[in-house]
Amino acid sequence: MSRIIERVRQALGVRAGDGRDRLVFAKSEDFARCANTTATAEERDGWMESIRKEAKALNLRVHECPDLDVCGEAVAALARERDPEWGTLKQIMRWSDPILDGLGLEGRLAGDIAVKTVPVADSFTQTERQAFRDEVVASYIGVTTADHLLADTASLALLGGRGRARSVSLVPSIHIAVVPASRMVGSYRRLLALLDARDLPSNLTLITGPSKTADIEATLVHGAHGPREMHLFIVGS
Amino acid sequence: MAAKAVQDEQLHKALGKLRDKFGRNAVNLYHQLSPGHDPRQDAKAVRRKVVDNLDVVLETLAANIRARGGHVHLAETGEDAVEYCLGVAKRHEVARVVKGKSMLSEEIHLNDALEAAGIETVETDLGEYIVQLKGEAPSHIIAPAIHYTRDQVGELFAEKLGEPYTDDPPTLTAMARKALREKMLTADMGISGGNTACAETGHVTIVSNEGNIRMATTMPKVHVVLLGIEKIAATLEDHDILLRMLTRAAAGQKISTYVSYVGGPRLDEEPDGPEEFHLVLVDNGRSRILADPDFREVLHCVRCGGCLNVCPVYMSIGGHSYGSPYCGPIGAVFTPLTRGINDCHHLCQGETLCGACKQVCPVDNDLPRMLSLLRFKLADGDRRWNVKPQSRIAKLVFGAWSVVMRHRGAYNVLTTLARFGQVLLPRKNGWISRLPGPLGGWTRGRDFPPLAKESFARRWARRDTTRRDA
Numbered sequence: 001m002s003r004i005i006e007r008v009r010q011a012l013g014v015r016a017g018d019g020r021d022r023l024v025f026a027k028s029e030d031f032a033r034c035a036n037t038t039a040t041a042e043e044r045d046g047w048m049e050s051i052r053k054e055a056k057a058l059n060l061r062v063h064e065c066p067d068l069d070v071c072g073e074a075v076a077a078l079a080r081e082r083d084p085e086w087g088t089l090k091q092i093m094r095w096s097d098p099i100l101d102g103l104g105l106e107g108r109l110a111g112d113i114a115v116k117t118v119p120v121a122d123s124f125t126q127t128e129r130q131a132f133r134d135e136v137v138a139s140y141i142g143v144t145t146a147d148h149l150l151a152d153t154a155s156l157a158l159l160g161g162r163g164r165a166r167s168v169s170l171v172p173s174i175h176i177a178v179v180p181a182s183r184m185v186g187s188y189r190r191l192l193a194l195l196d197a198r199d200l201p202s203n204l205t206l207i208t209g210p211s212k213t214a215d216i217e218a219t220l221v222h223g224a225h226g227p228r229e230m231h232l233f234i235v236g237s
Numbered sequence: 238m239a240a241k242a243v244q245d246e247q248l249h250k251a252l253g254k255l256r257d258k259f260g261r262n263a264v265n266l267y268h269q270l271s272p273g274h275d276p277r278q279d280a281k282a283v284r285r286k287v288v289d290n291l292d293v294v295l296e297t298l299a300a301n302i303r304a305r306g307g308h309v310h311l312a313e314t315g316e317d318a319v320e321y322c323l324g325v326a327k328r329h330e331v332a333r334v335v336k337g338k339s340m341l342s343e344e345i346h347l348n349d350a351l352e353a354a355g356i357e358t359v360e361t362d363l364g365e366y367i368v369q370l371k372g373e374a375p376s377h378i379i380a381p382a383i384h385y386t387r388d389q390v391g392e393l394f395a396e397k398l399g400e401p402y403t404d405d406p407p408t409l410t411a412m413a414r415k416a417l418r419e420k421m422l423t424a425d426m427g428i429s430g431g432n433t434a435c436a437e438t439g440h441v442t443i444v445s446n447e448g449n450i451r452m453a454t455t456m457p458k459v460h461v462v463l464l465g466i467e468k469i470a471a472t473l474e475d476h477d478i479l480l481r482m483l484t485r486a487a488a489g490q491k492i493s494t495y496v497s498y499v500g501g502p503r504l505d506e507e508p509d510g511p512e513e514f515h516l517v518l519v520d521n522g523r524s525r526i527l528a529d530p531d532f533r534e535v536l537h538c539v540r541c542g543g544c545l546n547v548c549p550v551y552m553s554i555g556g557h558s559y560g561s562p563y564c565g566p567i568g569a570v571f572t573p574l575t576r577g578i579n580d581c582h583h584l585c586q587g588e589t590l591c592g593a594c595k596q597v598c599p600v601d602n603d604l605p606r607m608l609s610l611l612r613f614k615l616a617d618g619d620r621r622w623n624v625k626p627q628s629r630i631a632k633l634v635f636g637a638w639s640v641v642m643r644h645r646g647a648y649n650v651l652t653t654l655a656r657f658g659q660v661l662l663p664r665k666n667g668w669i670s671r672l673p674g675p676l677g678g679w680t681r682g683r684d685f686p687p688l689a690k691e692s693f694a695r696r697w698a699r700r701d702t703t704r705r706d707a
Contacts (some may be wrong), residue, residue, distance in 0.1 A: 001247035004311040004466070004520050008292045011528035016292070024471045025297075025437055026292045031474045055490075086418075120607050123505035132508045133456075138421060153492045162506045166455045170448060171422075188481065188492070192473040200438050202305050202501035203510060215364035215380060217387050217407040218254045223407075224363060225414060225421065226448020226495070 021138075027196075028112040035193035039186060047151030047184050051234070052156035058209030059222050061231045062154075068178075071104035071233050073178055075143065078231065080115055084140035085173040085228070093136050094143035095199070096120050096163030099178060101233075105143070111170075120163045136165070142172035142227070146179045146207075149234070150191050153208055157191060160203035169207060177207075181236045238585070240682070248555050251384050255377070260546035262489040263597050270481065277601040283475045284537035284600050289311030293529065293681065294436045294469050301439025307514040307631065311466070318519045322347060322428065322461055323354055325515055329459050331356055331425040335417075337443065337450035338362040339430030340378055340540060341463045341519055343562035347428070359420045361449035363413050363466035367616040370397045376556030376564065378542035379487050384555050385669075416451070427453035427511070431464040433479060433539065437472045439515060440500035441553050444484060444493040444566030450688065451495055460499070462510040466518045467527070467536040479539070482599035486543035525697055529621065531610055535570050537600045544594035550587060559584060566594035570607045578624045585611035618682035649694075 009016065039047075048064075055062045065071035084090060090113045094100050105115045116135050119128070134160055136142070144164070146156035160166055169175050185191050195204070211226030222228055242248055270276045287294050299309040299436045312318035326334065334356055340346065348369075351358040361371040364381035368374065370393055382390070388404040396401040428549030429450050431441040441462045443450050454460045470479055474571030484490045525530050545551045545565030556564035560583075561572040569588050573581035585608050594604045616635075618626040626632060641647045662669045668684035671677060679685060 002523065004313055004518075005292050005295060007520075007524045008466070008527060010297065012289065012291065014290075014292065020290050021293050021297070024286060024293050027472060027474050073338045073347050093576060119508055121506065121508075124508055136509070155492055155496075160507060160510065163505070165507065165509045166451075167509045169457060170451050189474075193475055196438075196473045200440070200498070200500075202307075202440075202499065202503065202514070203507075204440070204498040205451065206492070206496040208494050211446065211494055213363045213410055213447045214488070215367070215382055215447075216250065216363070216390050216409055218258050218380065218383065219387070219406045221407045221410040223414065224410060224447030224449065225361065225417060228414075228698055233276075 009235065010109055016114060031189070031193050031196075033168075034190050035197045035222060043082055043100055044184065047186060048181075048234075050151045051154045051184075051232075053150070054152075054207070055232065058154060059212075059230075060154060060209040061229075063231060063233045065233055065235050066237075067237055068102035069104075069179060070101070071235050072105060072108060075103055075178070075233065076105060076108040079109060079141055079218060082140065082229075083163070086140070086164060087138070089140075091116060091135070092141045093140045093165075093168050093172065095137040095165070096144060097145050099145045099180065103143075103178065113124075113174065118163050118165045118168060132165070133167070136167045136171050137143075138207065139172045141174045141176060142168040143176045146177050146183065148191055149179045149232075150188060150206070151181045151183045152187050152237070153185050153210040154232070155206050157195070158205045160201045160205075166203055166205070169205070172224055174229045174231070175207075175210070175225055176231045176233065178233045178235060181234050238560070239554040242558050244458060245555070247386060248384050249552070250554050252555060255380060255383050255546050256552060259487075259489050259543075260597065263486050263543055263599075263645055264544070265601070266485040266545070267482070270485065272422060275601075276478060276482060277599055280539075281537060281600045283470065283479055284539070286475075287469055287471055288527070290471075290534060290538045291467065291469075294471055295466060296467055298434055298436040298439060299516075299518075301436070302500050302514075302516055305439060307439075307501040307516060309518065312521070313625040315519065316519045318345050318463065318517050318521070319347055319350045321348060321515075321517055322463075325358055325459060325461060325513075326351065326354070326426055327607070329425060329513075332460070333357045333420065333424045334358065334426045334428055334451075335421050335424040335425070335453045335457065335603065336360050337367070337429030337445065337453045338365050338379075338381070339428065339463050340375075340562050341430050341465055342428065342462075343374060345463075345519065345521065347463070353505075359417070359424070361417050361421060361447075361453055362445075363410060363447060363449075366413055366417065366443045367393065376547055376560065378563065378565070378567075379538055380542070400607060414550045420457055421449070421452040424457045425462065426459040427455075428461045429453055431462050433476070433484060434469045435462060435471075435476060435498065436469055436472055438498075438500065440498040440504075442470075442476065442480070443499065444480070444495065445496045445497070446488070446490075446494040448495060451497055454497060454499055455510060458511055459513045459515070461515040461517060462499070463517050463519060466520050466523050468539070476610055483539050483541050486539075486597070486599035487541035524686045526574050532570075532574055532607060534602060534627070535574065535604075535607055537568075537602055538571070539600060540567075541599055543597045544602075547597045548594040549589055549591060549593070554587075554642065554667055565609075566604045567602075570604055570611065573611055574622075578611060578619075578622055581628070582615050584626060634675075649692075652688060652692060655693075656671040656690075659687050
């Protein structure tokens with residue numbers, strides 16, 4: 001370790017502990033400030049428009065719902081309409097999150113489609129982890145929320161943590177994200193400023209539309225290895 | 238290899254799509270990003286700051302990842318990095334590795350070593366998967382199978398996957414999706430590269446469109462990241478310009494489908510994610526480049542592949558002709574510096590110095606300057622880089638030519654002699670098709686324009702002066 005660092009220092013002709021770190025990690029004032037500014041109503045209007053426009057090009061379906069009840073019904077209808085890509089079992093896996101509790105999917109789909117929730121515990125045994133993994137693989141829809149919704153590119157920011165398994169937005173064929181409109185941010189820069197202001201977990205993912213590839217003759221195809229279909233439900237205004 | 242590629246129309250058709258879709262688009266996207274200002278200079282400043290303070294940035298990144306329970310290894314050489322990966326694999330009794338795209342893993346020949354150790358190694362990026370099935374190396378930094386047409390991919394999948402032949406890209410993609418899903422869900426170890434990292438927060442940043450990288454970094458119990466020591470960013474603020482330029486330059490996108498920040502193993506309270514996380518930072522010749530202020534700039538590169546998409550030489554000969562994972566203009570500078578300038582002389586001498594690579598580069602890397610500098614070293618020799626002068630005859634001839642050019646009389650005598658002498662040389666379509674003696678090398682692959690019947694200087698002397706003011 002230190003040998004390579006030492007060699008790098010020699011190559012650069014510098015010494016350790018000479019205070020360069022202050023310069024390297026300095027932040028501009030406007031970056032620190034932009035985490036605390038609130039957007040005007042006008043700006044927010046532009047955001048919704050931007051999301052609609054970006055989503056279209058991305059093949060991301062956007063649904064606007066006044067409240068969680070309407071949203072829950074729409075998600076349930078979507079689940080009934082779609083068929084599984086792998087196998088025949090219709091099962092949904094969702095994050096454990098108060099917003100998703102509010103959708104009432106379990107009640108709406110009772111007897112029809114199984115709705116599983118990511119288990120919440122301080123730790124898991126190997127068997128429990130394997131069981132959870134099998135449940136995710138068997139699910140055709142994964143439902144998550146998001147910590148932030150970036151208007152400029154219609155991107156979601158998902159932070160890992162308790163009840164928020166990473167595979168739910170990845171392994172099922174359809175990813176449904178339910179996000180309160182209040183979580184919108186305008187620019188990538190502001191999103192980074194918000195993230196910078198908090199203690200980040202070991203995993204953070206930005207998701208922009210369903211998975212895609214252009215590896216055969218630079219032709220765009222949706223549905224590579226991640227979800228082939230993605231829906232964004234924006235709740236409230 | 239290159240001579241054959243020049244004749245390959247199939248290849249040119251495939252590469253033309255790359256140029257039309259990405260190459261021409263990138264510069265327009267930069268302008269849209271900040272009209273009236275060159276955002277490439279901002280990105281360059283961010284990269285320069287890191288490269289010039291690499292020791293500080295490396296130490297901070299390593300400390301922050303270790304604080305989260307991740308392992309960090311600094312590998313001096315490619316062999317060292319390979320050895321480390323094999324050690325991790327053996328400790329976990331790994332039978333199958335799934336890989337996200339990593340040019341660095343090509344640089345250090347990791348796949349061969351894993352396979353030799355009896356570990357099944359599966360590339361999961363669609364393009365990488367195609368070239369792996371073919372038993373080839375990638376031909377482009379971000380579009381590895383761009384040299385194949387859809388019907389060639391169809392034939393390959395029919396043969397290797399036992400699927401019915403089709404040339405429909407969506408159907409072909411679905412075949413790979415099915416075949417690779419099984420592999421990704423059952424692998425014990427995921428290996429990926431990294432596009433950059435954030436030293437201050439302790440994360441490696443990986444972009445992907447397919448989702449294969451998220452699969453490889455989420456589902457297996459061990460995740461290993463390979464990262465060149467120079468490919469780090471200091472802060473999240475620096476990611477702003479860097480990532481936006483990277484995705485625009487690489488694929489004409491405002492952002493890629495997935496941007497993953499990973500910086501350690503899963504927590505106990507998380508039901509999924511890798512239980513072990515390793516970051517392998519690889520030097521493999523980079524600190525030597527760092528020590529030379531003339532070439533340090535090449536370490537600013539973010540490996541977007543943008544310079545390939547506009548390069549007239551790459552468009553003619555394709556990626557395989559470069560004989561290195563880093564092809565195109567960036568490879569023509571980076572490969573000689575890491576593998577030996579004399580051994581790789583044809584790389585820096587085969588470029589046109591047209592400057593298109595510099596114009597499209599998201600960090601404004603002055604590749605033409607560095608290519609010229611490499612040629613100087615080949616002509617004159619260089620002790621620092623152990624370069625032997627390439628050809629004493631060439632040096633003598635060009636030295637003499639330089640003297641002739643600076644003396645009007647000598648120049649006139651020589652061109653007059655040549656004007657008479659050239660009638661003896663064979664011609665094709667009015668061009669000289671073969672030069673005599675050692676000059677013959679020039680005409681082996683191209684024709685030479687004959688000297689005009691009357692020199693420019695003579696025509697100038699007898700020009701019609703009355704027309705000047707007309």
